[in-house]
Amino acid sequence: MALDLQERLDASSLLALAAFLHDLGKFAERARIGEANEKRADGTTRIEIEKQLHCPHFNGRATHIHAAYTAIGFDLLERDLPDLAGERVTPFAPWRDCDADDSLINAAARHHRPDTFLQWIIATADRLASGFERDSFAAYNKASDEAPAQKLNHYTTRQWTLFERIHLQERPASGRWRYPLKPLSPASIFPVLADRYESADTNAAQAEYAALWNGFRAGLARIPAEHRRNLALWLDHFDSLWLTFTHAIPSATAGLGGSVRPDVSLYDHSKTTAALAVALWRFHDDRGDAPEAIREQLRAQWDRLRAGDDDSRQAWEEEKFLLIQGDFFGIQDFIFASGGETQKRAAKLLRGRSFYVSLLAELAALRLLEALGLPPTSQVVNAAGKFLIVAPNTAEARATVRAVQAEFDGWFLSHSYGQSGIGLAMLPARARNFQAGKAGEDSPFRRLTQRLFEQLEEAKLKRFALCGEAPAGPLFRDFLDAFTAKGVCGIDGRSPATTEEGGIAVSALAADQIQTGHYLATQQRVLISTECLNHHTLKLPIFGYYVNFSHGEADTGRFGHEAKTGHLRRCWDFSLPESADAPLWNGYARRHINAYVPRFGALNEFERSRYSGLDSPSVDEIKTLNHIARDDRRLDEEGHWYGQEALMTLKxxxxxxxxxxxxxxxxxxxxxxxxxxxxxxxxxxxxxxxxxxxxxxxxxxxxxxxxxxxxxxxxxxxxxxxxxxxxxxxxxxxxxxxxxxxxxxxxxxxxxxxxxxxxxxxxxxxxxxxxxxxxxxxxxxxxxxxxxxxxxxxFGQTASWSDFDAILAQEAELERLAGEFGLSTGYVYGLLHLTDMAAAVSQRPENALWHAYFAYRTRRMLESRVKGGEDREATECKRRALQGELAAEIAHKGIGQFGAAYKIALFTYLYQQRD
Incomplete structure (x- = not known):
């Protein structure tokens, strides 16, 4: 019987969980969990039993021991996972059913020893995610988890950084950096030098893994139990948990010292394996293919791959995967739309609109996932308005994407009038397109990546299908009639005003953006639902979803009923990090879509005087741009504020x-x-x-x-x-x-x-x-x-970053010289002209006289600063020494080295002196 959309989503979520945790055992084994050595009545340890069930054997020994630990790990996590033993476990059979074709745990644990259809699905996805080649496949199946004892092993090896391996020009390869084995935090995302961190101390390395494992298990228990019946919602939470605790665990350590580079985390390998597994299973299941036939096809394909046989490549050549890219275009027009009242709410609007862009991209991805019946793990890329989803390449899926694109177009045409939108691009892919390729040869996956970029660029040129064969008709029909007595929106300056916010007539979208800016300052979680929860809810639904804000569980509870009924689709924690090393996990899925917002602290009278003439601030109030413009002013000895009142925009x-x-x-x-x-x-x-x-x-x-x-x-x-x-x-x-x-x-x-x-x-x-x-x-x-x-x-001058650092150092030196020599503002201003002369010597040779002008002006300044006494020779000697010092620091190290770019130092100094 064919599954309906919700049933397909639930089934896909369970398959995703199995694929997502197929390498759970790598985490558990490296943590040396004690449960593995528990003995049965006959004296056999638990790990020995699981080895016989799940591990391949080579030369009389079990290999890939982590597969046995995957099964044990599932047992330990079972109480905090969705129900794996009930009747709602499609496409799997109930756990421990002896007549079952397969169970979720077996499908996850037997990816190195696959037998059933679902086991082969996950095993294939595992290999494709790694970009397998013919000459490495056999070695992979024979490899041990461990390296020789005298070298770094799979316990002590730490994850390399991908950034170090990127080359746009020829230069020697390096492998000096590692990620610390810590939960995800602002500090732990930075690599450290291997020779200061990585050691051969196996016991210490295992202790690090054990601490991480214990943190992971404690974190799993924090996911609301009420959310387990909503599989996609729960899986989204689990995705963030798995990221937090496995982002720095190397996924591949077998074969260390050879071609294996441990530069991909367990999280990223898990996520891509889950996405490929679900797409592959759904491709065959949605078409009604016979599982036994597909199992044999996949098994035969990998047998031929291992043998280097190119015959009968049907499973390898068929385009089973559909890569779907989404891209938010017109972001700046959306964020910086400007009406007459925009400046009065500039800070709040910036905050709200920026968050709203991220929210639109997130909800667009969610709408597409739900329309396709795919779990959150099928979205493998999501950053800055762009996302990538892996779907089955079926006619139904392609038609669904086109229908969802029409939904997006309609929403954006109604609310942004074509100035911004979300475009979708589809690219079918074969299994062989995911091959990494051999060193020095053209890479199939590289070609796929290039086609992805080309596809997205093409989609950007087809916005709203305005050049299609069957255009929908005139745009904005009855647009002018939509303007009532309220007139035009005072915020975006183009939309019909439909409501009021703070006494100003605005559109519904602008009103929600203002409210979003307010909620971001007071709330820490956003709840996405298909029904209004009436809790800090935005008025305008986005692609059929209601957006609700909450502060925390004490404020709103866990919305268990809404989760069980399915009305609650996502619950995202967007709170900012509390400290540099605090794990980014609070029991709910995280989205890093919030911006930092400056606030007022406790102000004494001295600090309040900084903002004299502006609205009087209160504690914890959000700062306006007018207040921020004064925050770099300084107080002199007489109690007067000085320094330029200004903003700096950095892009x-x-x-x-x-x-x-x-x-x-x-x-x-x-x-x-x-x-x-x-x-x-x-x-x-x-x-x-x-x-x-x-x-x-x-x-x-x-x-x-x-x-x-x-x-x-x-x-x-x-x-x-x-x-x-x-x-x-x-x-x-x-x-x-x-x-x-x-x-x-x-x-x-x-x-x-x-x-x-x-x-x-x-x-x-x-x-x-x-x-x-x-x-x-x-x-x-x-x-x-x-x-x-x-x-x-x-300040209108462009410099390399290295020069910029040196110029800022020169600004500090200029401030020192000004203090010691009493340099006047007029003297420093005069240097601006000399920088222009020095920069244009090649165009006008007479500009080389800047040296003489500098010497003359400096001499005249020193004559007024250093007065002569009875010993005229001593005075002259002092003037020459000071002139030489100024020439060395300003003329040589400053103007002579940087030319016009030295203006950066001059302006920085001068603006700090202004009253």
Whole structure:
């Protein structure tokens, strides 16, 4: 009997769980769980029994012992898992049913010794996720879990970083960095040097795994028991839990020292295996294929692969997988839409709109998953408005994608009038497309990745199907008639106003964006439901879902009834990290879609005077941009505030991202691609908000007044006090370099724009974008050379990051010199002209006179500062010494080295002195 959509979703979720945890035993075995050595009545240990059931044998010994531990691990976790023994376990038979064709646990544990149809499905997905090749397959099945005792083994080996392996140019390979074996946190996502961390102490390594295992089991018990009957909802929670505790566990350690590189985490391998397994099973099940026939087909295919036989490649060639990409286009138009009332609510709108973009992308992926009857694990990439879903390549699935695209188009045309939207692109794939390829040869998976990028670019040019064969008719019919007495929306400046928010006529979408900005400051969880929960609920449904906010369980409970009835589809924790090393797990699925928002602390009279003339703030109130613009001002000895009142907008993104994904890895696999996307996103979505909230320089919290308008994927947009944000850019660049293990091929460029706080937000964004474009065009070799990027633009000057660091150091030196020599503001201003002359010597040779101008002006300044006494020779000697020092620091190390870019140091100094 064919399954309905909900039944297919539940069945797919259970299969996903089996595939997701097929390598659970790697975690359990490395933790040396004591339950494995429990003895039966006949004296046989539990592990020995499971070895006979689940492990392959080679030369008289059991291999892949972790498979036996997978079965034991399931037993230990059973009480906190969805019901595996009841009647609702399709496509599996009830657990321990002796007549069962297969059970979920057997399907997970026997992936190295598959026999049944479902076991072969998971085994095939496991191998495809790893990008298997013919010459490595046999060795893989013979490999031991362990390496020789005198070397690092599977306990002591720590995960390598993928970033270190990326090459866009020829250079020596390196393998010096490892990830610490810790739960996911802002601190643990950074690699550490192997020679300072990785050791051959097996006992200590096992103790690290045991601590992680115990944390994982305790975390599993925190998932609400009421959510277990809603399999997709529970699995989404479990996905975040598994990520938290396995993001730094190497998935592959068999064959260490050979071709195996432990650079993919257990999480990323689990996630891609689950996605491929569900798509493969659904391809055959949705078509009604006979399981026995498919089992034999898969078994024969892998036998031929092992033997190097190319005959009868039906299972290898058929396009069984459908890769579906989603992309939010028009993000900036959506975030920075500007009406007459926008500035009054600038901070709240920025916060709300940025979150709303992430929310739209999340809900678009959810709508597509549910329409296809796929579990959350089928979404393998999700970052910065982009997602990738693996589906079965059936006619029904393709038609569903087209229907969902029409839904998205209708929603966006109704609410953003075509200025933004979500596009979907489909790409069928064969099993062989997931092969990594041999070193030095063309990679099938690399070609697949390139086609994915091309497909998405093509989809961007077909927005809203406006160039299709059968256009839907005139757009925005009756648009003008929708404007009532309320007029145009005061927030976006284009939509018909339908309601009021704070006394201003706004559209329903704008009202929800304002409310979202408010809820983000007070709530920590978002609940997605198909019925209104009447708890901080947004008015406008998104793709058929209601968005509800809550603070925590004490506030709302666990919504157990809504979970059991199926009305509650997702429950996402979006709270920001509490500390650098606190595990990012609170019992619910996490989404890193919230931005850091600066707030007022307790203010004394001294601090309140900083904001004199502005609205009086209260404790824990969110700061406005007007307040933030004053946060870098300083107090002089007479109690007067000085320094420029201004904002700095910082916008940037990773350079050459397409090349990094398309050709950066020597042997790309599906798991590696998913890992690379997740890890690239983590720096901006996890670390950056924490840095803004808690980051310190020399014990001082310098960045807590910075708004993270958006940060995720490969880009970021920040607004903060001008000088702190300038320093934040420098700190970010250094942190990112450490994050990517010092790889010179991975870097980002950025644009910094300093403005008054009253400038419209859209103009702030445009100025920062201009700066970013200039940084991306940075070509120190001249206008006829290719840009090298890896640069920053500030105060209209573009410099490499290394020069930028040196220039900021020169600004500190300039402040020292000003204090010691009493440099006047007029003297420093005069240096600006000299930087222009020094930068244009090649165009105008007479500009080389800047040296003479500098010497003359400096001499005149010193004559007024250093007065002569009776000993005129001593006075002259002192003046010459001081002039030489100024020439060395300003003329040589400053203007002479950096030319016009030295203006960055000059402006930074001057703006700090303004009254």
């Amino acid at each position: 940037g993104d990773v350079d050459n991202l397409g090349r990094i994904f398309e050709s950066g890895l020597e042997r790309p696999t599906f798991a590696r691609m998913a890992a690379l996307s997740r890890q690239m996103n983590a720096f901006f979505a996890i670390y950056l908000p924490w840095l803004c909230a808690h980051g310190e320089d020399n014990g001082v919290s310098r960045y807590r007044n910075t708004y993270t308008v958006f940060a995720g994927g490969d880009d970021f947009f920040l607004i903060g006090p001008w000088h702190s944000t300038l320093r934040l850019a420098e700190r970010m660049r250094k942190a990112f370099n450490r994050y990517v293990a010092g790889n010179p091929d991975i870097h980002f460029s950025a644009g910094l724009s300093m403005t008054k706080p009253g400038l419209p937000i859209r103009q702030l964004a445009a100025l920062a974008e201009e700066g970013l474009e200039a940084a991306k065009a940075y070509a120190p070799g001249g206008p006829n050379t290719a840009p090298v990027k890896n640069a920053v633009t500030c």
